[in-house]
Amino acid sequence: MSDNATYPYATYLDVKFPPLSIVDVPALVKACTDKWYNQTLCKVNHSIVRLGVMQGEYHWHKHDNDDEFFFVLDGHFIIDLQHKSVDLQPREGFVVPKGVVHRTRPPDRAVILMVETADIVPTGDA
Numbered sequence: 001m002s003d004n005a006t007y008p009y010a011t012y013l014d015v016k017f018p019p020l021s022i023v024d025v026p027a028l029v030k031a032c033t034d035k036w037y038n039q040t041l042c043k044v045n046h047s048i049v050r051l052g053v054m055q056g057e058y059h060w061h062k063h064d065n066d067d068e069f070f071f072v073l074d075g076h077f078i079i080d081l082q083h084k085s086v087d088l089q090p091r092e093g094f095v096v097p098k099g100v101v102h103r104t105r106p107p108d109r110a111v112i113l114m115v116e117t118a119d120i121v122p123t124g125d126a
Helices: 024-033
Strands: 008-012 036-044 047-054 068-074 077-081 083-090 093-096 102-104 110-117
Touching: 024 047, 068 077, 077 093, 083 110
Parallel strands: 008 036
Antiparallel strands: 036 047, 047 110, 068 093, 068 110, 077 083, 077 102
């Protein structure tokens, strides 16, 4: 999925690494040339783990039925909520509960992992 007409994000929902294979995050990060890159790495039960390499603002959105977990590997990652902002540094994580309106906006290039259900729509629910 890559809806560049509406959202300028490189979003890939295919599972990049099947079970019993090494998940090579450094190679994906090194090869990334997009300002906002999102790749599903693997599926674990009914959830997926995604890699995000990103900089700048994502749009405000929410997920009616899905929580999202963000974990920073590298960089500085800000999650804006309606009444506060959460400022994450490397090796810090945060859960945005379902139904909570939010946006992410790393001021500089950040590398993160996301854990969420396999059915989630990354750009949010309409």
